[in-house]
Amino acid sequence: MELNDIIKPENKVYSEPKLLNRVHMHYCPGCSHGVVHKLVAQVIEEMGVAEKTVGISPVGCAVFAYNYIDVDWEEAPHGRATALATAVKRLWPENLVFTYQGDGDFSAIGTCESIHACNRGENIVIIFINNAIYGMTGGQMAPTTLLGQKTATCPYGRRPDLNGYPLAITPLLAQLDGTCYVTRQSVHTPANVRKAKAALRKAFENSINCKGTSVVEIVSACNTGWKLTPEKANKWMEENMFAKYPLGDLKDLKDGIQR
Amino acid sequence: MIRYGADGYFGYPITPQSEVLEKLEEEMPWETTGMVVLQAESEVAAINMVYGGAMTGKAVCTSTSSPGFSLMQEGVSYLAASEVPALLINVQRGGPGLGTIHASQADYFQACKGGGHGDYHMIVLAPSSVQEMADMVALGFDLAFKYRCVSMILADGTIGQLMEKVVLPEQRPRRTDDEIREQCPWAVNGRKGMRPSNVVTSLELDDDKMEENNWRFQACYREIEKNETRCELIDTDDCDYLITAFGTTARVAMKTMELARAEARGRQERQGHPVR
Ligand SMILES: Cc1ncc(C[n+]2csc(CCOP(=O)(O)OP(=O)(O)O)c2C)c(N)n1
Ligand code: SF4
Numbered sequence: 159m160e161l162n163d164i165i166k167p168e169n170k171v172y173s174e175p176k177l178l179n180r181v182h183m184h185y186c187p188g189c190s191h192g193v194v195h196k197l198v199a200q201v202i203e204e205m206g207v208a209e210k211t212v213g214i215s216p217v218g219c220a221v222f223a224y225n226y227i228d229v230d231w232e233e234a235p236h237g238r239a240t241a242l243a244t245a246v247k248r249l250w251p252e253n254l255v256f257t258y259q260g261d262g263d264f265s266a267i268g269t270c271e272s273i274h275a276c277n278r279g280e281n282i283v284i285i286f287i288n289n290a291i292y293g294m295t296g297g298q299m300a301p302t303t304l305l306g307q308k309t310a311t312c313p314y315g316r317r318p319d320l321n322g323y324p325l326a327i328t329p330l331l332a333q334l335d336g337t338c339y340v341t342r343q344s345v346h347t348p349a350n351v352r353k354a355k356a357a358l359r360k361a362f363e364n365s366i367n368c369k370g371t372s373v374v375e376i377v378s379a380c381n382t383g384w385k386l387t388p389e390k391a392n393k394w395m396e397e398n399m400f401a402k403y404p405l406g407d408l409k410d411l412k413d414g415i416q417r
Numbered sequence: 418m419i420r421y422g423a424d425g426y427f428g429y430p431i432t433p434q435s436e437v438l439e440k441l442e443e444e445m446p447w448e449t450t451g452m453v454v455l456q457a458e459s460e461v462a463a464i465n466m467v468y469g470g471a472m473t474g475k476a477v478c479t480s481t482s483s484p485g486f487s488l489m490q491e492g493v494s495y496l497a498a499s500e501v502p503a504l505l506i507n508v509q510r511g512g513p514g515l516g517t518i519h520a521s522q523a524d525y526f527q528a529c530k531g532g533g534h535g536d537y538h539m540i541v542l543a544p545s546s547v548q549e550m551a552d553m554v555a556l557g558f559d560l561a562f563k564y565r566c567v568s569m570i571l572a573d574g575t576i577g578q579l580m581e582k583v584v585l586p587e588q589r590p591r592r593t594d595d596e597i598r599e600q601c602p603w604a605v606n607g608r609k610g611m612r613p614s615n616v617v618t619s620l621e622l623d624d625d626k627m628e629e630n631n632w633r634f635q636a637c638y639r640e641i642e643k644n645e646t647r648c649e650l651i652d653t654d655d656c657d658y659l660i661t662a663f664g665t666t667a668r669v670a671m672k673t674m675e676l677a678r679a680e681a682r683g684r685q686e687r688q689g690h691p692v693r
Protein backbone atom coordinates (compact mmCIF):
# COMPACT_ATOMS: atom_id res chain seq x y z
CA MET A 159 0.00 0.00 0.00
CA GLU A 160 1.25 3.46 -0.94
CA LEU A 161 1.38 6.29 1.57
CA ASN A 162 -1.14 8.24 -0.50
CA ASP A 163 -3.64 5.41 -0.14
CA ILE A 164 -3.59 5.95 3.57
CA ILE A 165 -3.76 9.76 3.63
CA LYS A 166 -7.47 10.14 2.92
CA PRO A 167 -10.17 12.09 4.73
CA GLU A 168 -11.93 8.91 5.81
CA ASN A 169 -8.80 7.67 7.54
CA LYS A 170 -8.28 10.85 9.49
CA VAL A 171 -8.24 10.23 13.23
CA TYR A 172 -7.27 13.66 14.51
CA SER A 173 -7.35 17.27 13.44
CA GLU A 174 -6.77 20.57 15.12
CA PRO A 175 -9.94 21.82 16.83
CA LYS A 176 -11.40 24.67 14.79
CA LEU A 177 -12.48 26.52 17.92
CA LEU A 178 -8.93 26.71 19.22
CA ASN A 179 -7.52 30.06 18.06
CA ARG A 180 -4.19 29.98 16.27
CA VAL A 181 -2.35 32.15 18.77
CA HIS A 182 0.51 31.49 21.16
CA MET A 183 -0.72 30.36 24.54
CA HIS A 184 0.92 32.01 27.52
CA TYR A 185 0.88 28.78 29.52
CA CYS A 186 4.16 27.23 30.63
CA PRO A 187 5.23 24.17 28.65
CA GLY A 188 3.99 21.14 30.60
CA CYS A 189 1.00 22.94 32.11
CA SER A 190 -2.34 21.12 32.12
CA HIS A 191 -4.38 24.24 31.24
CA GLY A 192 -3.52 24.02 27.53
CA VAL A 193 -4.60 20.38 27.26
CA VAL A 194 -7.92 21.07 28.96
CA HIS A 195 -8.50 24.07 26.67
CA LYS A 196 -8.04 21.82 23.66
CA LEU A 197 -10.57 19.34 25.04
CA VAL A 198 -13.11 22.08 25.73
CA ALA A 199 -12.72 23.40 22.16
CA GLN A 200 -13.02 19.88 20.74
CA VAL A 201 -16.12 18.98 22.70
CA ILE A 202 -17.97 22.22 21.86
CA GLU A 203 -17.10 21.73 18.22
CA GLU A 204 -18.17 18.09 18.18
CA MET A 205 -21.46 18.96 19.86
CA GLY A 206 -21.94 21.83 17.38
CA VAL A 207 -23.01 24.22 20.12
CA ALA A 208 -20.66 27.20 19.71
CA GLU A 209 -23.68 29.29 18.74
CA LYS A 210 -25.09 28.97 22.22
CA THR A 211 -22.03 28.57 24.41
CA VAL A 212 -20.92 31.06 27.04
CA GLY A 213 -17.70 30.47 28.98
CA ILE A 214 -16.75 32.28 32.17
CA SER A 215 -13.02 32.67 32.72
CA PRO A 216 -11.51 33.06 36.19
CA VAL A 217 -8.81 35.15 37.76
CA GLY A 218 -5.84 32.83 37.70
CA CYS A 219 -3.53 31.50 35.01
CA ALA A 220 -6.59 30.77 32.85
CA VAL A 221 -7.83 34.37 32.88
CA PHE A 222 -7.03 34.60 29.17
CA ALA A 223 -8.94 31.44 28.24
CA TYR A 224 -11.05 33.82 26.15
CA ASN A 225 -8.11 34.41 23.84
CA TYR A 226 -7.78 30.72 23.06
CA ILE A 227 -11.22 29.16 22.74
CA ASP A 228 -13.32 30.83 20.08
CA VAL A 229 -16.66 31.12 21.86
CA ASP A 230 -18.35 33.98 23.75
CA TRP A 231 -16.72 34.68 27.10
CA GLU A 232 -17.22 36.71 30.23
CA GLU A 233 -14.23 37.35 32.49
CA ALA A 234 -15.20 37.13 36.18
CA PRO A 235 -13.84 38.78 39.31
CA HIS A 236 -11.66 36.40 41.37
CA GLY A 237 -13.84 33.56 42.66
CA ARG A 238 -17.19 34.77 41.34
CA ALA A 239 -17.47 32.78 38.11
CA THR A 240 -20.33 30.58 39.31
CA ALA A 241 -22.37 33.65 40.29
CA LEU A 242 -21.93 35.05 36.78
CA ALA A 243 -22.75 31.67 35.28
CA THR A 244 -25.90 31.42 37.42
CA ALA A 245 -27.27 34.60 35.89
CA VAL A 246 -26.24 33.74 32.35
CA LYS A 247 -27.89 30.32 32.44
CA ARG A 248 -31.06 31.61 34.10
CA LEU A 249 -31.37 34.44 31.59
CA TRP A 250 -30.43 32.27 28.58
CA PRO A 251 -31.73 28.83 29.63
CA GLU A 252 -31.01 27.19 26.31
CA ASN A 253 -27.32 28.05 26.39
CA LEU A 254 -24.41 25.87 27.39
CA VAL A 255 -22.78 27.75 30.25
CA PHE A 256 -19.51 26.71 31.81
CA THR A 257 -16.98 28.19 34.22
CA TYR A 258 -13.28 27.43 34.11
CA GLN A 259 -11.63 27.98 37.50
CA GLY A 260 -8.45 27.26 39.42
CA ASP A 261 -8.33 25.89 42.96
CA GLY A 262 -7.68 29.29 44.53
CA ASP A 263 -10.49 30.85 42.53
CA PHE A 264 -13.00 28.06 43.05
CA SER A 265 -12.20 26.69 46.51
CA ALA A 266 -10.70 29.64 48.42
CA ILE A 267 -12.02 33.09 47.55
CA GLY A 268 -15.01 31.72 45.65
CA THR A 269 -16.05 28.90 48.01
CA CYS A 270 -19.32 30.55 48.96
CA GLU A 271 -20.45 31.13 45.38
CA SER A 272 -19.17 27.68 44.35
CA ILE A 273 -21.13 25.79 47.01
CA HIS A 274 -24.31 27.80 46.59
CA ALA A 275 -24.40 27.52 42.81
CA CYS A 276 -24.02 23.74 43.16
CA ASN A 277 -26.60 23.64 45.93
CA ARG A 278 -29.15 25.51 43.83
CA GLY A 279 -28.56 22.99 41.07
CA GLU A 280 -27.69 25.66 38.53
CA ASN A 281 -27.58 24.01 35.10
CA ILE A 282 -23.97 24.91 34.53
CA VAL A 283 -20.65 23.11 34.17
CA ILE A 284 -17.76 23.87 36.48
CA ILE A 285 -14.33 22.93 35.15
CA PHE A 286 -12.16 22.98 38.23
CA ILE A 287 -8.40 22.94 37.65
CA ASN A 288 -6.81 21.65 40.85
CA ASN A 289 -3.05 22.18 40.68
CA ALA A 290 -2.57 22.54 44.45
CA ILE A 291 -1.08 26.00 44.08
CA TYR A 292 -1.70 29.61 43.05
CA GLY A 293 0.00 29.48 39.66
CA MET A 294 -0.67 32.99 38.49
CA THR A 295 0.52 34.96 41.49
CA GLY A 296 3.78 33.04 41.72
CA GLY A 297 3.24 29.78 43.56
CA GLN A 298 1.59 30.57 46.89
CA MET A 299 -0.29 28.04 49.00
CA ALA A 300 -3.76 27.05 47.80
CA PRO A 301 -6.48 25.38 49.89
CA THR A 302 -5.63 22.22 47.94
CA THR A 303 -1.88 22.36 48.67
CA LEU A 304 -0.78 19.01 50.15
CA LEU A 305 0.64 18.60 53.65
CA GLY A 306 4.40 19.05 53.45
CA GLN A 307 4.21 20.67 50.01
CA LYS A 308 6.46 23.72 49.76
CA THR A 309 5.07 26.92 48.29
CA ALA A 310 6.03 30.60 48.43
CA THR A 311 3.80 31.13 51.47
CA CYS A 312 4.58 27.83 53.21
CA PRO A 313 8.28 27.69 52.31
CA TYR A 314 9.01 24.91 54.80
CA GLY A 315 6.04 22.81 53.70
CA ARG A 316 2.35 23.02 54.58
CA ARG A 317 1.74 22.33 58.26
CA PRO A 318 -1.72 21.45 59.56
CA ASP A 319 -1.16 23.39 62.80
CA LEU A 320 -0.39 26.56 60.85
CA ASN A 321 -2.29 26.15 57.60
CA GLY A 322 -5.01 23.56 58.17
CA TYR A 323 -5.56 20.62 55.86
CA PRO A 324 -5.76 20.23 52.08
CA LEU A 325 -9.33 20.89 51.02
CA ALA A 326 -11.01 18.27 48.85
CA ILE A 327 -14.06 20.27 47.85
CA THR A 328 -15.40 17.95 45.15
CA PRO A 329 -16.64 15.24 47.57
CA LEU A 330 -18.48 17.95 49.50
CA LEU A 331 -20.15 19.10 46.30
CA ALA A 332 -21.10 15.52 45.43
CA GLN A 333 -23.15 15.43 48.64
CA LEU A 334 -25.29 18.39 47.60
CA ASP A 335 -28.72 17.73 46.14
CA GLY A 336 -28.06 20.19 43.29
CA THR A 337 -25.17 18.36 41.63
CA CYS A 338 -25.95 15.75 39.00
CA TYR A 339 -22.45 14.83 37.92
CA VAL A 340 -19.23 15.17 39.88
CA THR A 341 -16.05 13.65 38.57
CA ARG A 342 -12.31 13.88 39.02
CA GLN A 343 -10.05 13.48 36.00
CA SER A 344 -6.53 14.24 34.87
CA VAL A 345 -4.85 14.93 31.53
CA HIS A 346 -1.32 13.64 32.10
CA THR A 347 -1.50 10.56 29.83
CA PRO A 348 -3.30 10.00 26.50
CA ALA A 349 -5.69 7.56 28.21
CA ASN A 350 -6.56 10.13 30.88
CA VAL A 351 -7.01 12.82 28.23
CA ARG A 352 -9.61 10.64 26.50
CA LYS A 353 -11.43 10.00 29.77
CA ALA A 354 -11.40 13.69 30.64
CA LYS A 355 -12.83 14.49 27.24
CA ALA A 356 -15.70 12.04 27.74
CA ALA A 357 -16.37 13.59 31.15
CA LEU A 358 -16.51 17.09 29.67
CA ARG A 359 -18.90 15.92 26.98
CA LYS A 360 -21.23 14.40 29.55
CA ALA A 361 -21.08 17.53 31.68
CA PHE A 362 -21.80 19.84 28.72
CA GLU A 363 -24.77 17.72 27.71
CA ASN A 364 -26.07 17.98 31.27
CA SER A 365 -25.95 21.78 31.05
CA ILE A 366 -27.83 21.89 27.78
CA ASN A 367 -30.41 19.40 29.05
CA CYS A 368 -30.74 21.26 32.38
CA LYS A 369 -29.99 18.23 34.55
CA GLY A 370 -28.32 20.13 37.42
CA THR A 371 -24.78 21.22 38.21
CA SER A 372 -21.85 19.25 36.79
CA VAL A 373 -18.40 19.53 38.32
CA VAL A 374 -15.39 18.27 36.40
CA GLU A 375 -12.30 18.51 38.55
CA ILE A 376 -9.05 18.08 36.66
CA VAL A 377 -6.14 17.21 38.91
CA SER A 378 -3.49 19.23 37.12
CA ALA A 379 0.21 19.85 36.97
CA CYS A 380 1.75 23.27 37.60
CA ASN A 381 5.36 22.37 36.94
CA THR A 382 6.45 25.99 37.27
CA GLY A 383 4.76 26.52 40.63
CA TRP A 384 5.98 23.15 41.84
CA LYS A 385 9.48 23.95 40.53
CA LEU A 386 9.76 20.65 38.64
CA THR A 387 10.32 19.68 35.02
CA PRO A 388 7.09 18.85 33.17
CA GLU A 389 7.96 15.15 33.26
CA LYS A 390 8.78 15.15 36.97
CA ALA A 391 5.67 17.18 37.68
CA ASN A 392 3.47 14.51 36.14
CA LYS A 393 5.24 11.88 38.20
CA TRP A 394 4.92 13.95 41.38
CA MET A 395 1.24 14.40 40.65
CA GLU A 396 0.71 10.65 40.25
CA GLU A 397 2.63 9.85 43.41
CA ASN A 398 1.27 12.57 45.67
CA MET A 399 -1.86 14.26 44.33
CA PHE A 400 -3.84 11.15 43.41
CA ALA A 401 -3.64 9.81 46.97
CA LYS A 402 -5.47 12.87 48.29
CA TYR A 403 -7.50 13.47 45.12
CA PRO A 404 -8.28 10.02 43.65
CA LEU A 405 -9.54 9.99 40.07
CA GLY A 406 -12.97 8.74 39.05
CA ASP A 407 -16.68 9.60 39.18
CA LEU A 408 -18.00 10.72 42.56
CA LYS A 409 -21.59 11.07 41.42
CA ASP A 410 -23.51 10.50 38.21
CA LEU A 411 -27.28 10.89 38.22
CA LYS A 412 -28.35 9.71 34.79
CA ASP A 413 -31.75 11.42 34.96
CA GLY A 414 -30.49 14.59 36.58
CA ILE A 415 -31.39 16.06 39.95
CA GLN A 416 -34.82 15.87 41.61
CA ARG A 417 -36.76 19.15 41.26
CA MET B 418 -38.89 46.70 37.47
CA ILE B 419 -41.50 44.27 36.24
CA ARG B 420 -43.35 47.05 34.41
CA TYR B 421 -40.12 48.28 32.85
CA GLY B 422 -39.68 44.85 31.30
CA ALA B 423 -36.54 44.07 33.28
CA ASP B 424 -35.03 40.63 32.66
CA GLY B 425 -33.59 39.85 36.05
CA TYR B 426 -33.27 40.87 39.68
CA PHE B 427 -30.68 39.41 42.07
CA GLY B 428 -30.71 40.49 45.70
CA TYR B 429 -29.96 39.69 49.29
CA PRO B 430 -32.19 40.78 52.21
CA ILE B 431 -31.19 43.86 54.19
CA THR B 432 -33.30 46.47 56.00
CA PRO B 433 -34.69 48.93 54.93
CA GLN B 434 -35.29 47.50 51.44
CA SER B 435 -35.97 43.77 51.76
CA GLU B 436 -39.50 44.53 50.56
CA VAL B 437 -38.16 44.75 47.01
CA LEU B 438 -37.10 41.10 46.94
CA GLU B 439 -40.15 40.05 48.97
CA LYS B 440 -42.56 41.78 46.61
CA LEU B 441 -40.85 40.41 43.52
CA GLU B 442 -41.01 36.85 44.88
CA GLU B 443 -44.69 37.38 45.70
CA GLU B 444 -45.48 38.73 42.22
CA MET B 445 -43.75 35.77 40.51
CA PRO B 446 -42.93 37.76 37.34
CA TRP B 447 -41.23 34.71 35.81
CA GLU B 448 -44.75 33.42 35.16
CA THR B 449 -45.96 36.64 33.53
CA THR B 450 -43.22 38.69 31.87
CA GLY B 451 -40.54 36.00 32.19
CA MET B 452 -38.38 38.10 34.50
CA VAL B 453 -35.89 36.11 36.59
CA VAL B 454 -35.84 36.77 40.36
CA LEU B 455 -33.24 35.16 42.58
CA GLN B 456 -32.28 35.47 46.22
CA ALA B 457 -28.48 35.30 46.17
CA GLU B 458 -26.29 33.93 48.96
CA SER B 459 -24.72 37.34 49.60
CA GLU B 460 -24.42 40.81 48.12
CA VAL B 461 -21.11 39.70 46.62
CA ALA B 462 -22.94 36.96 44.73
CA ALA B 463 -25.84 39.28 43.86
CA ILE B 464 -23.66 41.93 42.22
CA ASN B 465 -21.77 39.25 40.33
CA MET B 466 -25.03 37.77 39.09
CA VAL B 467 -25.91 41.27 37.91
CA TYR B 468 -22.49 41.46 36.25
CA GLY B 469 -22.93 38.09 34.57
CA GLY B 470 -26.40 38.99 33.32
CA ALA B 471 -25.45 42.51 32.25
CA MET B 472 -22.67 41.20 30.01
CA THR B 473 -25.27 39.18 28.10
CA GLY B 474 -27.19 42.36 27.22
CA LYS B 475 -30.15 41.67 29.52
CA ALA B 476 -31.67 44.41 31.70
CA VAL B 477 -30.69 43.35 35.21
CA CYS B 478 -30.67 45.00 38.58
CA THR B 479 -30.14 44.60 42.29
CA SER B 480 -31.11 46.56 45.37
CA THR B 481 -29.48 46.72 48.76
CA SER B 482 -28.70 49.04 51.63
CA SER B 483 -25.42 50.59 52.72
CA PRO B 484 -23.43 47.66 54.22
CA GLY B 485 -24.55 45.50 51.31
CA PHE B 486 -23.52 48.14 48.81
CA SER B 487 -20.06 48.30 50.37
CA LEU B 488 -19.74 44.56 49.79
CA MET B 489 -20.69 45.03 46.14
CA GLN B 490 -17.99 47.56 45.30
CA GLU B 491 -15.58 45.20 43.54
CA GLY B 492 -18.38 44.12 41.24
CA VAL B 493 -19.49 47.69 40.54
CA SER B 494 -15.96 48.55 39.51
CA TYR B 495 -15.91 45.56 37.14
CA LEU B 496 -19.28 46.62 35.67
CA ALA B 497 -17.97 50.13 35.04
CA ALA B 498 -14.69 48.90 33.57
CA SER B 499 -16.51 46.49 31.25
CA GLU B 500 -18.90 49.22 30.04
CA VAL B 501 -22.02 47.16 30.55
CA PRO B 502 -25.41 48.58 31.54
CA ALA B 503 -26.97 47.77 34.89
CA LEU B 504 -29.25 49.33 37.49
CA LEU B 505 -28.25 49.30 41.17
CA ILE B 506 -30.34 50.60 44.02
CA ASN B 507 -28.95 51.69 47.40
CA VAL B 508 -31.62 52.48 49.98
CA GLN B 509 -29.22 54.06 52.44
CA ARG B 510 -29.13 53.46 56.16
CA GLY B 511 -26.89 55.07 58.75
CA GLY B 512 -23.29 53.98 59.16
CA PRO B 513 -20.42 53.44 59.41
CA GLY B 514 -20.31 49.77 60.29
CA LEU B 515 -23.52 47.91 60.90
CA GLY B 516 -24.77 51.35 61.92
CA THR B 517 -28.49 51.85 62.16
CA ILE B 518 -31.43 50.66 60.13
CA HIS B 519 -32.76 54.20 59.96
CA ALA B 520 -32.48 56.59 57.07
CA SER B 521 -29.24 58.30 56.17
CA GLN B 522 -27.61 59.97 53.19
CA ALA B 523 -24.09 59.13 54.29
CA ASP B 524 -23.20 57.13 51.17
CA TYR B 525 -23.32 60.26 49.02
CA PHE B 526 -19.59 60.33 48.31
CA GLN B 527 -19.40 56.57 47.75
CA ALA B 528 -22.19 56.92 45.17
CA CYS B 529 -21.01 60.09 43.45
CA LYS B 530 -17.27 59.47 43.42
CA GLY B 531 -17.44 55.87 42.26
CA GLY B 532 -17.17 53.77 45.41
CA GLY B 533 -14.96 50.90 44.32
CA HIS B 534 -11.38 50.83 43.07
CA GLY B 535 -10.26 52.64 39.96
CA ASP B 536 -11.45 55.87 38.46
CA TYR B 537 -15.07 55.39 37.48
CA HIS B 538 -18.43 56.99 38.01
CA MET B 539 -22.04 55.95 37.91
CA ILE B 540 -25.14 57.85 36.92
CA VAL B 541 -26.73 58.60 40.30
CA LEU B 542 -30.46 59.36 40.52
CA ALA B 543 -31.84 60.46 43.88
CA PRO B 544 -35.63 60.22 44.39
CA SER B 545 -37.48 62.27 46.98
CA SER B 546 -40.82 60.52 46.64
CA VAL B 547 -42.22 57.10 45.92
CA GLN B 548 -43.37 58.38 42.54
CA GLU B 549 -39.83 59.40 41.63
CA MET B 550 -38.53 56.09 42.92
CA ALA B 551 -40.90 54.28 40.55
CA ASP B 552 -40.11 56.56 37.59
CA MET B 553 -36.36 56.33 38.07
CA VAL B 554 -36.33 52.60 37.41
CA ALA B 555 -37.13 53.22 33.76
CA LEU B 556 -34.95 56.31 33.58
CA GLY B 557 -32.04 54.49 35.21
CA PHE B 558 -32.25 51.53 32.86
CA ASP B 559 -32.68 53.71 29.77
CA LEU B 560 -29.65 55.84 30.65
CA ALA B 561 -27.57 52.78 31.49
CA PHE B 562 -28.29 51.28 28.07
CA LYS B 563 -27.83 54.62 26.29
CA TYR B 564 -24.34 55.17 27.70
CA ARG B 565 -23.40 51.55 28.50
CA CYS B 566 -22.73 52.42 32.09
CA VAL B 567 -23.98 51.75 35.60
CA SER B 568 -27.01 53.66 36.86
CA MET B 569 -27.76 53.85 40.52
CA ILE B 570 -30.84 54.96 42.40
CA LEU B 571 -29.61 56.52 45.63
CA ALA B 572 -32.61 56.45 47.91
CA ASP B 573 -32.69 56.60 51.66
CA GLY B 574 -34.44 54.56 54.33
CA THR B 575 -37.33 56.99 54.65
CA ILE B 576 -38.15 56.90 50.95
CA GLY B 577 -37.65 53.14 51.11
CA GLN B 578 -40.28 52.74 53.81
CA LEU B 579 -42.67 55.51 52.74
CA MET B 580 -46.23 54.78 51.59
CA GLU B 581 -47.52 57.30 49.07
CA LYS B 582 -49.89 57.41 46.15
CA VAL B 583 -48.06 56.52 42.99
CA VAL B 584 -48.99 56.24 39.33
CA LEU B 585 -47.26 53.15 38.03
CA PRO B 586 -45.89 53.22 34.49
CA GLU B 587 -47.48 51.20 31.71
CA GLN B 588 -46.22 47.64 31.34
CA ARG B 589 -43.46 47.53 28.74
CA PRO B 590 -42.74 44.21 27.04
CA ARG B 591 -39.40 42.57 27.73
CA ARG B 592 -37.09 42.71 24.73
CA THR B 593 -36.87 39.48 22.77
CA ASP B 594 -33.52 37.70 22.57
CA ASP B 595 -33.19 38.82 18.96
CA GLU B 596 -33.90 42.43 19.93
CA ILE B 597 -31.18 42.16 22.57
CA ARG B 598 -28.73 40.80 20.02
CA GLU B 599 -29.51 43.72 17.75
CA GLN B 600 -29.43 46.40 20.45
CA CYS B 601 -26.28 44.98 22.11
CA PRO B 602 -24.00 43.59 19.39
CA TRP B 603 -21.18 43.47 21.98
CA ALA B 604 -23.08 41.16 24.33
CA VAL B 605 -21.98 37.68 25.36
CA ASN B 606 -24.84 35.27 24.68
CA GLY B 607 -23.56 32.73 22.17
CA ARG B 608 -22.24 33.14 18.62
CA LYS B 609 -25.65 33.08 16.91
CA GLY B 610 -25.17 32.53 13.18
CA MET B 611 -21.49 31.86 14.01
CA ARG B 612 -20.76 35.57 14.26
CA PRO B 613 -17.25 36.39 15.57
CA SER B 614 -17.00 35.66 19.28
CA ASN B 615 -17.70 38.36 21.85
CA VAL B 616 -15.62 38.74 24.98
CA VAL B 617 -16.41 41.11 27.82
CA THR B 618 -13.52 41.64 30.20
CA SER B 619 -12.25 44.39 32.45
CA LEU B 620 -8.66 43.19 32.05
CA GLU B 621 -6.15 45.11 29.92
CA LEU B 622 -2.50 44.44 30.61
CA ASP B 623 -1.25 46.86 27.94
CA ASP B 624 -0.81 50.12 29.86
CA ASP B 625 -1.30 52.32 26.80
CA LYS B 626 -4.58 50.61 26.00
CA MET B 627 -5.67 50.82 29.63
CA GLU B 628 -4.99 54.55 29.54
CA GLU B 629 -7.03 54.80 26.34
CA ASN B 630 -9.86 52.95 28.09
CA ASN B 631 -9.74 55.42 30.95
CA TRP B 632 -9.90 58.40 28.61
CA ARG B 633 -12.92 56.80 26.95
CA PHE B 634 -14.62 56.25 30.32
CA GLN B 635 -13.97 59.87 31.31
CA ALA B 636 -15.28 61.16 27.97
CA CYS B 637 -18.46 59.18 28.56
CA TYR B 638 -18.86 60.63 32.07
CA ARG B 639 -18.38 64.19 30.73
CA GLU B 640 -20.98 63.52 28.05
CA ILE B 641 -23.39 62.27 30.71
CA GLU B 642 -22.73 65.33 32.88
CA LYS B 643 -23.49 67.55 29.91
CA ASN B 644 -26.67 65.80 28.80
CA GLU B 645 -28.17 64.22 31.86
CA THR B 646 -27.62 66.44 34.87
CA ARG B 647 -31.09 67.10 36.19
CA CYS B 648 -32.84 68.60 39.17
CA GLU B 649 -36.26 69.96 40.01
CA LEU B 650 -36.28 73.77 40.39
CA ILE B 651 -38.90 75.12 42.75
CA ASP B 652 -39.51 78.88 43.11
CA THR B 653 -36.01 79.74 42.04
CA ASP B 654 -36.92 82.74 39.83
CA ASP B 655 -36.91 85.32 42.59
CA CYS B 656 -34.83 83.65 45.23
CA ASP B 657 -32.22 85.27 47.44
CA TYR B 658 -31.12 81.97 48.88
CA LEU B 659 -30.96 78.61 47.11
CA ILE B 660 -31.33 75.38 49.03
CA THR B 661 -30.08 72.24 47.29
CA ALA B 662 -31.06 68.87 48.66
CA PHE B 663 -31.98 65.34 47.59
CA GLY B 664 -34.06 62.48 48.93
CA THR B 665 -35.92 62.89 52.18
CA THR B 666 -33.89 66.00 52.96
CA ALA B 667 -35.32 67.61 49.83
CA ARG B 668 -38.82 67.25 51.29
CA VAL B 669 -37.69 68.86 54.52
CA ALA B 670 -36.00 71.60 52.51
CA MET B 671 -39.17 72.24 50.47
CA LYS B 672 -41.23 72.63 53.61
CA THR B 673 -38.59 74.89 55.14
CA MET B 674 -38.68 77.08 52.06
CA GLU B 675 -42.47 77.23 52.15
CA LEU B 676 -42.43 78.31 55.79
CA ALA B 677 -39.66 80.84 55.22
CA ARG B 678 -41.52 82.36 52.28
CA ALA B 679 -44.79 82.54 54.28
CA GLU B 680 -42.97 84.24 57.08
CA ALA B 681 -41.30 86.68 54.71
CA ARG B 682 -44.65 87.40 53.06
CA GLY B 683 -46.20 88.18 56.44
CA ARG B 684 -43.37 90.52 57.28
CA GLN B 685 -43.61 92.29 53.95
CA GLU B 686 -47.38 92.75 54.33
CA ARG B 687 -46.92 94.21 57.79
CA GLN B 688 -44.28 96.61 56.48
CA GLY B 689 -46.47 97.62 53.51
CA HIS B 690 -44.11 96.23 50.84
CA PRO B 691 -45.60 94.86 47.65
CA VAL B 692 -46.22 91.15 48.01
CA ARG B 693 -44.58 88.98 45.37
C1 LIG C 1 -9.85 40.06 44.77
C2 LIG C 1 -8.56 39.51 44.31
N1 LIG C 1 -7.69 38.96 45.21
C3 LIG C 1 -6.50 38.47 44.80
C4 LIG C 1 -6.15 38.50 43.48
C5 LIG C 1 -4.79 37.98 43.06
N2 LIG C 1 -4.83 36.65 42.44
C6 LIG C 1 -4.83 36.53 41.11
S1 LIG C 1 -4.82 34.94 40.60
C7 LIG C 1 -4.78 34.38 42.19
C8 LIG C 1 -4.69 32.91 42.50
C9 LIG C 1 -5.07 32.03 41.38
O1 LIG C 1 -4.83 30.71 41.72
P1 LIG C 1 -5.74 29.56 41.14
O2 LIG C 1 -7.16 29.94 41.20
O3 LIG C 1 -5.36 28.29 41.82
O4 LIG C 1 -5.37 29.52 39.58
P2 LIG C 1 -4.04 29.00 38.84
O5 LIG C 1 -3.28 30.24 38.49
O6 LIG C 1 -3.31 28.11 39.77
O7 LIG C 1 -4.55 28.30 37.63
C10 LIG C 1 -4.79 35.45 43.09
C11 LIG C 1 -4.72 35.28 44.54
C12 LIG C 1 -7.07 39.07 42.57
N3 LIG C 1 -6.82 39.17 41.25
N4 LIG C 1 -8.26 39.55 43.00
S1 SF4 D 1 2.28 28.89 36.43
FE1 SF4 D 1 1.52 26.78 36.59
S2 SF4 D 1 -0.69 26.91 36.15
FE2 SF4 D 1 0.27 28.81 35.45
S3 SF4 D 1 0.73 28.46 33.28
FE3 SF4 D 1 2.58 27.92 34.44
S4 SF4 D 1 2.40 25.74 34.84
FE4 SF4 D 1 0.37 26.46 34.23
Ligand SMILES: [Mg+2]
Pocket residue numbers: 260261262287288289290291292293300
Ligand atom coordinates in the same frame (compact mmCIF):
# COMPACT_ATOMS: atom_id res chain seq x y z
MG1 LIG E 1 -4.19 26.72 41.14
